[in-house]
Amino acid sequence: MATVELTKDNFEQTVLNNDLVIVDFWAPWCGPCKSFAPVYEAVSEKYPDVVFAKVNTEQEQALAGYFQIRSIPTLMVFREQIILFSQAGALPAQALEQVVQGAKALDMDKVRAEIAAEQAAAGKA
Numbered sequence: 001m002a003t004v005e006l007t008k009d010n011f012e013q014t015v016l017n018n019d020l021v022i023v024d025f026w027a028p029w030c031g032p033c034k035s036f037a038p039v040y041e042a043v044s045e046k047y048p049d050v051v052f053a054k055v056n057t058e059q060e061q062a063l064a065g066y067f068q069i070r071s072i073p074t075l076m077v078f079r080e081q082i083i084l085f086s087q088a089g090a091l092p093a094q095a096l097e098q099v100v101q102g103a104k105a106l107d108m109d110k111v112r113a114e115i116a117a118e119q120a121a122a123g124k125a
Helices: 011-017 031-046 061-066 093-105 108-124
Strands: 020-026 051-056 074-079 082-088
Touching: 011 051, 020 031, 020 093, 031 051, 031 093, 074 093, 082 093, 082 108
Parallel strands: 020 051
Antiparallel strands: 020 074, 074 082
8 A cells, every 4th residue: 555645633633543553753854755666665665554654744733743753754653543652763675664563463352451541540540
């Protein structure tokens, strides 16, 4: 699947309606973003069951602000509407594939239980 462009109008629906969404926050003037784009596109072709999306931080400043994007490129992985990974910097193809495979392999019931336990502990503090 080719990458899809996300905006404030389709971001939420994309994350809600897809099991696994990987988002590249980028800008047209960013050299590392330009270098990372072909790697991101190539890896996206290997995983047709995963949504690979891009957010142009110049055009979508509200989204970039909401997710506190301070440096680009920044990669975020959403699985079942939970942010599993957020990291600034371009990744080599092998590292990006490891992120995708790791996200696919996670036991989401366990992840939700860990989040609930953290929230419960925070509520008692």
